[in-house]
Amino acid sequence: MRRWCFGLLVATVVSGVGPAVAGDPIAGKRVWETNSCPSCHGVDGRPVVPGVPDFSKGDSMIKPDSRLIESIAKGGRIMPAFRGLLKPQQMIDVVVYIRTLRRR
Numbered sequence: 001m002r003r004w005c006f007g008l009l010v011a012t013v014v015s016g017v018g019p020a021v022a023g024d025p026i027a028g029k030r031v032w033e034t035n036s037c038p039s040c041h042g043v044d045g046r047p048v049v050p051g052v053p054d055f056s057k058g059d060s061m062i063k064p065d066s067r068l069i070e071s072i073a074k075g076g077r078i079m080p081a082f083r084g085l086l087k088p089q090q091m092i093d094v095v096v097y098i099r100t101l102r103r104r
């Protein structure tokens with residue numbers, strides 16, 4: 001496991017802000033890659049479809065995990081809802097992974 005991944009995992013587990021949400025970025029990467037997320041968001045978070053937030057630039061990353069999880073569950077105007085398709089833990093993991101996509 002690369003070191004920054006581990007650090008992130010520990011940071012996520014330890015930071016006791018709000019309800020304790022512990023996510024695994026490695027499991028999250030798998031969720032990201034196997035659930036069509038890259039078809040709009042791009043493999044590395046750079047959008048391939050207009051109107052998609054650019055996670056590589058940190059778009060949306062100011063929002064708390066709970067809001068991002070809600071967006072994944074409910075979907076948006078364009079994005080499909082993933083409630084029922086992803087387990088709650090998978091949504092937590094994928095949000096932790098999305099936060100690692102920021103490049104600047």
Ligand code: HEC
Pocket residue numbers: 031032035036037038039040041049050051052053059060063067068069071072075076077078079080082094098
């Ligand atoms: C069909 C294209 C599409 C797919 C597939 C898709 N998204 Fe999205 N996503 C969007 C768009 C577009 C938005 C902005 C809201 C809207 O207009 O739907 C968005 C918004 C989001 C947000 C909320 C950002 C915010 O500011 O609140 C998150 C988190 C997210 N997507 C994660 C995912 C994850 C994780 C997956 C895969 C499980 C995924 N998306 C699959 C298009 C997509």
